[in-house]
Amino acid sequence: MGRKRQNNHNLPPRMHVKAGRYYHVSSTLPRKWTPLGDDLNEARRKWADLESEPVGTADKSFSVVARRYMRDVLPTLSRQTQRDYTQYLVPLEAVFGEVAIDSIRPVDVAEYLRIRGERSKVRANRERALFSTIFNHARAWGYTDITNPCSGIKGFKEKPRDRYVSDDEYAAVWACAHPTVQDAMDLALCTGQRPADVLKIVVTDISDGKLAVTQNKTGKKLRIAIEGDLADVMARIMSKQRNDLNPALLQDPNGERLTYFALRSRFDKAREVAGVSFQFRDLRAKAATDTEDLAHAQRLLGHKNRSTTEIYTRERRGELVRPLRRAAGDTKPMK
Incomplete structure (x- = not known):
């Protein structure tokens, strides 16, 4: 003994x-x-x-697996994704936290979606997706070998965002914005990049008259020619007083990198003053739509499939179609 x-x-x-x-x-x-x-x-x-x-229930609960996911996997994702997933996990923990991961059934996921969707269908879909991701990791880590209970459980149908930002709306917000927001808006519009990708640009990304961008979301690498309006914007940004020890292209007046929260706060204030409701992310769609060249828009946005760009641009402004053209010499009056 x-x-x-x-x-x-x-x-x-x-x-x-x-x-x-x-x-x-x-x-x-x-x-x-x-x-x-x-x-x-x-x-x-x-x-x-x-x-x-x-294995005891307490050692294979959803909370245990989620905590390991947040510790081991989440830090490898983008900052915005980390913020989003941290928010999505709160209601998931409240419902599934102490439940053994291998006792969660498809009907439980469906019921969660139904109840959560009464308040927000989009958030319900996002939380379901995070649950599915965590469960797949639980299978890989050996906590369970049962089929993912999200399999076959469809989320709510979402309507694609179709907000198009007119030139007048853009100008109205720009005029009311902090200079750092003006720079960020112009940079986002000229390059067609996401807010996070605009904020992470550093001076060393500029070389041989080109701006190198690696998109956070897809890992897609682009080289954008610095010419035309973009050249003017870059020259304006670089002409301002800067902290040369900070490599960030977009800097606050104190020489620190412009943060996402500062950009969001200042942009929201400018929108409120201007009385305009578009979001900063809508500038990416405006850039694509305003090119009026689908192939150019696809390359600029870094989309892998042309169909993605087609939906992205057409839903914003409507598909361009030609009017009826009558045959020459047809004098019959239109009814």
């Missing part, structure tokens, strides 16, 4: 902790110390496997 524990009474038999890490210690001689990691839930799950014991 083994000795009675003097401490760490919460640990199962033959599990020990040393320097903040957990180990399984064999009962045979010589003792074999098997590392189990520094996470208690994960360590108990591995211990159960070594001891051929069932």
Whole structure:
């Protein structure tokens, strides 16, 4: 019979902790110390496997898997995605938090969608997508081997955003905006890039008369020729007093990088003063639509498929069609 524990009474038999890490210690001689990691839930799950014991519900709950996802996977994603996923996880935790990951059924996901969709169908879809992602990681990490309960559960149909920003609306907000927002707006419009990609541009991205961009969302790499309006915008930005130790192209007056939150706050204030309701992200669609050249728009936005660009531009302003052209010499009056 083994000795009675003097401490760490919460640990199962033959599990020990040393320097903040957990180990399984064999009962045979010589003792074999098997590392189990520094996470208690994960360590108990591995211990159960070594001891051929069932895994406790507390060690395979949705919260346990979600916490591992947020620790190991989330930091590899873009900052905006990190912010979004952190928000989406709150209601998911409230509903599924203490539930064993392998006991969540498709009907549970469907019921979550139905109830959550009463308040926001779009958020319900986003939260379902995050749940599905976390569950797939749970399968890969060995917490469960059952089919993803999101499989076959359709989300709500979403209407594509179709807001087109007119030149007058753009000018109205621009006139009321902080100089840093004016620079960001012009840069976004000229390049057709997403807000996060505009904000991360650094001076070293400028080379040989071109602006190099690697899109956060897709990893697509572009080189945009610095000419025309873009050349004027870049010259205006670079002519301002700058902190040369900070490589960011868009800087606050104090020389710090222009942050997403500062841009959002100042842009919202300018919209309110101007009495215009478009979002900063709509400038990407305006850039694509205003080119009036689908192939050019596709390259500028970095879309892989032409059909994506077609939908993106047509939904904003409407498809351009030709009017009826009557045959020469036809004098019959129009009814």
